Structures are given as C-alpha cells and as structure tokens.
Amino acid sequence: MSSGHSGTFRVLLQKEQLVFSSAHFITFAGDICECLHGHNYGLRGEVQGKLDENRYVIDFIAFRDTLAKIVKRLDHHMLLPTRHSMISVQEDGDEVVVRFRAKRWVFPAEDCILLPIVNTTAEEIAEWIGRELLSELYSKIGDRLDWLEIGVDENNGQWGYCRLPWSRVS
Template sequence: MSNTYHVRLRKEQFTFCAAHFITFAGNICEPLHGHNYRVAAEIAGPLDENEYVVDFIAARDALIAITRTLDHRVILPTSHPTIHVTSADNEVTARFEDRRWVFPASDCVLLPVSNTTAELLAHHIGEQLLAALAEHGFRPTSLEVSVDECEGQEGVCRWDDLR
C-alpha cells in the first residue's frame, strides 16, 4: 500500500479585489463590476527529506505575491475573440461592439486569457504558482487552484500528472 500526500492552502491573505467583465451566450457582455476573490490551492507530491510535500512558507508567499498583482485592478483578457484590448500612452482601451472603456494602464492587468472567468483566473494563478514553486526546486505531482468570486461560487483548474 502506498500513501499520497497533499497540502491545502486557504488563507485570508490569498484574496484580491478586482473589476472585470465577461462575455457569454455569444454576444452578451456584462457590465463592468467587481468581486472580492478568494484563492485556494491544493498541492500534491511525495514527501521530501523533511517529510513534507512543499514548504508552506514558499507556497504561501508565492500565492500572496500572485494575488497582490491582481489586487485593486481591472482585469482584462488579451485573447478574447470579440473584446479588443489595446495599450498606448499610459492608457488601456477595451472595446466590445459599440462599447468602449478607457482605463489608466497602471490600474489594469492584461491577462493572456480568452475571458476573465473564475476558471481562467484559476488557470492563470495556477500557472504562476507552478513557476514560483519551480524556482524553489519543487514540481508537484498535481495542483488544484480555485478562485471563489462570490461566497461559494468557485472556478477550479486542476493539473494532474505533472511529473
């Protein structure tokens, strides 16, 4: 019989407040609005020489750093088929059909996603977390990241068989 191990990180510090809008049902675009997002991660892997899966402090600090980059920003997709985002002269412009939004560039985070859904935010945060853990020499066997946008409404992304 073999054991598997994982750790869960869910802390108040893994939160960020951000504005966004998404499209759905083809051509419906929500109004700009915000959420108080909460992030959690489950990291699996074998026990190391210290008998733990991953250094809690390194994982915690990585998630705090990642969520801080999103905090108090407007999150915009750069790969959306009908929302067009451009940046020039310290401004970011987003266009959808006849709607147009202009923001100071310093207030925006442009993400390489096709829509700023909780699921794709979880994917983005997970990719950032994997890169940060790799810098510490750790590669989990699996990773699950969830982004809760509204008390019990979570988007989840899971990576399996990472080794």
C-alpha cells in the same frame, strides 16, 4: 529514516491574506457582454505529491508567500482578457482602450492587468494563477509533485477551479 509511508499526500492552503478585490466583465452566450463590476475574490491552492526529505509535500510558507505575491499583483486592478476574439484590448501610452462591439472603456494602464486568457471567469483566472505559481515554484521544488489545483471564489461560495499537472511551464 523512512516512516514506512509510500502513499501520496495533499496540502490545502486557504488563508485570509489570499484575497483580492478586482474589477472585470465577462462575455457569455457567444456575444453578450455583462456590465463592468467587481468582486472580493478568495483563493485556495492544493498540491498532491510524495513527501520530501523533510516529510512534507510542500513548504507551507513558500506556498503561501508565492500565492500572496501573485494575489497582490491582481489586487485593486481591472482584469482584462487579451485572447478574446470579440474584445479588443490595446495599450495606448498611459491608457488601455477596450472595445466590445459598441462598448468602449478607457482605463489608466497602471490600473490594469492584461491576462493572456479568453474570458475573465473564475476558472480562467484560476488557471492563470496556477501557471504563475508553477513558474515561480517549479525550479525550487522540482518534479516530485503530481498536480496543483487553484480555486478562485468570486462571490462567497461560487468557485472556479483549475487543476494543472505539476510540470515546467513553457
């Protein structure tokens, strides 16, 4: 039942429910730490690959629901990087203590998401979301896709993107 098409195809997903509100701060210029603040983030995901036996690249519902589950984990949380050389993030019982030079913050642990990234930039958040998506979907879809791209909008038009090869996450 071939349609005669042998090209590659892309699917882009950007939905109203793929938004989250989170607080963060980033460092820049080597040793400057901005003030704690928040964003209403938007998210979009795109994949490229061949059509499957159903004649689609990916099931829209599985794609949407998996991204929505990841977004829900981030919503209304403080996003903290755990791999920054100058930011110390320590879990201490019910609290998370964060230090950058003379700055010190204490957050309820239940309000924090500790991300294995260097800086909570839109680009690194996009990469983390992409890896989480791969971890959730790869076993269901297999290796027929070429790549996955996640875009994170942190301020109504300021997007950070990460494109990952579609492969098993280790």
